[in-house]
Amino acid sequence: MELKAGSRWRSAVCDTEVVVVRAPSGSASLECGGQPMIAHDAERPDGATLDDAFAGGTQMGKRFADPESGIEVLATKGGAGSLSLDGQLLALKDAKPLPSSD
Amino acid sequence: MNISMLLEMVADTIGGQVAVGTLTYAQLFERATAGSKLVGDRLIAIDINSEAVPIGLFSAALAGVPYVPVNYRLSDEQLRAVVERAAPGTAVVDPDVVARLENIDGLQVFDRPSFLDTVAAGADRSDAPSDPDAIAVLLFTSGTTGTPKAAVLRHRHLTSYVLGSVDFLGSSPDDAALVSVPPYHIAGLAAVLSSVYSGRRIVYLPQFTPEAWVEVARREAITHAMVVPTMLGRILDHLEASGEGLPALRHLSYGGGRMPVSVIERALTLLPGAGFVNAYGLTETSSTIAILTPDDHREAIASDDPKVRARLGSVGQPLPTVELEIRDGEIWVRGEQVSGEYLGIGTSVRDDGWFPTNDGGRVDEGGYLFVDGRLDDVIVRGGENLSPGEIEDVLVQHPAVTEAAVLGMPDDEWGEVPIAFVVAHDAVTELELQSWVRDRLRSSRVPVRITFLDELPYSETGKLLRRVLRTKSES
Numbered sequence: 359m360e361l362k363a364g365s366r367w368r369s370a371v372c373d374t375e376v377v378v379v380r381a382p383s384g385s386a387s388l389e390c391g392g393q394p395m396i397a398h399d400a401e402r403p404d405g406a407t408l409d410d411a412f413a414g415g416t417q418m419g420k421r422f423a424d425p426e427s428g429i430e431v432l433a434t435k436g437g438a439g440s441l442s443l444d445g446q447l448l449a450l451k452d453a454k455p456l457p458s459s460d
Numbered sequence: 461m462n463i464s465m466l467l468e469m470v471a472d473t474i475g476g477q478v479a480v481g482t483l484t485y486a487q488l489f490e491r492a493t494a495g496s497k498l499v500g501d502r503l504i505a506i507d508i509n510s511e512a513v514p515i516g517l518f519s520a521a522l523a524g525v526p527y528v529p530v531n532y533r534l535s536d537e538q539l540r541a542v543v544e545r546a547a548p549g550t551a552v553v554d555p556d557v558v559a560r561l562e563n564i565d566g567l568q569v570f571d572r573p574s575f576l577d578t579v580a581a582g583a584d585r586s587d588a589p590s591d592p593d594a595i596a597v598l599l600f601t602s603g604t605t606g607t608p609k610a611a612v613l614r615h616r617h618l619t620s621y622v623l624g625s626v627d628f629l630g631s632s633p634d635d636a637a638l639v640s641v642p643p644y645h646i647a648g649l650a651a652v653l654s655s656v657y658s659g660r661r662i663v664y665l666p667q668f669t670p671e672a673w674v675e676v677a678r679r680e681a682i683t684h685a686m687v688v689p690t691m692l693g694r695i696l697d698h699l700e701a702s703g704e705g706l707p708a709l710r711h712l713s714y715g716g717g718r719m720p721v722s723v724i725e726r727a728l729t730l731l732p733g734a735g736f737v738n739a740y741g742l743t744e745t746s747s748t749i750a751i752l753t754p755d756d757h758r759e760a761i762a763s764d765d766p767k768v769r770a771r772l773g774s775v776g777q778p779l780p781t782v783e784l785e786i787r788d789g790e791i792w793v794r795g796e797q798v799s800g801e802y803l804g805i806g807t808s809v810r811d812d813g814w815f816p817t818n819d820g821g822r823v824d825e826g827g828y829l830f831v832d833g834r835l836d837d838v839i840v841r842g843g844e845n846l847s848p849g850e851i852e853d854v855l856v857q858h859p860a861v862t863e864a865a866v867l868g869m870p871d872d873e874w875g876e877v878p879i880a881f882v883v884a885h886d887a888v889t890e891l892e893l894q895s896w897v898r899d900r901l902r903s904s905r906v907p908v909r910i911t912f913l914d915e916l917p918y919s920e921t922g923k924l925l926r927r928v929l930r931t932k933s934e935s
Contacts (some may be wrong), residue, residue, distance in 0.1 A: 366587065421623060458684055
């Protein structure tokens, strides 16, 4: 899968959707609920199920990153599956809330 | 990612909540989708603030074309020159502007009411274009030379700024932001993006007067607002005269120019319920890059330590997502929100990502940034660099002085010498002010001439117009 910055993906097994904010350095597989994510406009494959090892859930509006590959994604919809890259869970990117300047 | 996704996420979650005026987030997204089917190569907005601004901004984003807000106060000649450069495209304009745009090639003109009527029908959703490198906004800046340049802000710059500084739906349902900076100012656009992503209702003030600002702030129970320095001074004057308070206001940010410390001290007294934020940023950096937080303000005002107290005159510390360095007295920054690019000119961002701001500054031992102003404004007197801001700060500390502006005047002996323009509300002489400065700064910083004026010239967004004063000093 080509994880270009700006590309949108959805989970094959739950409601989670993401947009790639920063592309990974090499080729990689982005997964949700333990299953490869599918293009935003693609049909969901039959028979894919949520893997219990990747069922922690994804919260909308949160960013997830993997420092090694450099990938960063934003969850644009939440769901029951957790995000992973090549089988490794993506870490939640902590953001310190800032007072509004606008 | 595309900035329209920020709105899409909010519309999918709290679609029924009011976004701007009486429009909900779902309606705003539907109208922007409809607008995206109308626009040509660019969406040129020549208008005062209204819900047509966020609709237009997101319409352009959904169509994958730049949003180009233009100052309707430009002269007819300047306006045509800018629009001819921005065309071809679709213009959404105040009804009074229509006649000023006749016979421009490739320009389709909607007046605001007809645009709003047309988009009210809504349209079916389609995916936003995905290219993060596409241009989201072109902002024309007049600069000092008079030839307008267009700053280029791409989707990745603006989304980086928002994702790095705003919590998704971080606002409470009662929060409301009063936006009075114009749409052709970066702060006006940043206010749309930040407010939408945090789920904060926007209330627009079409044109600023202190009376109208206070009236709307009270009526709409405004909790958040951003003002430029001249606005804040006039708002405080009005509050003092009328005795009114702003009980709902919790958060007031200011920026866009140098704020006299005396005004901040008055504001802290008159608006005890509000947290203050001083924001520093440039058009080329997608708005804010450093902030002085409410806690910083409280700590500074309560401190006996002159160094901590002085931080009231600083712009605070860089955002966690922005790196900042001082090189030879100039502020350099690096971060994903930094564009530094002008259309047809290219970017000033170096290969390693660092961008020279052309602002002079220094950082104190606690990491607080003090901005001295544009490097072009630095006065070079006999090889010594003088910061106009340092001298202005001392002048306005004089009890008779309301405002002060310092600039360099050519001098045969020294190359340049400082001169000052002062607005005083009590009797004071040039000699008294010169000795006031001499007692507090080195003698090289004493203005050789001080001219008293009834008011200083400011742009409507609060920038001191030094070039107007320069012309005055030459005549």
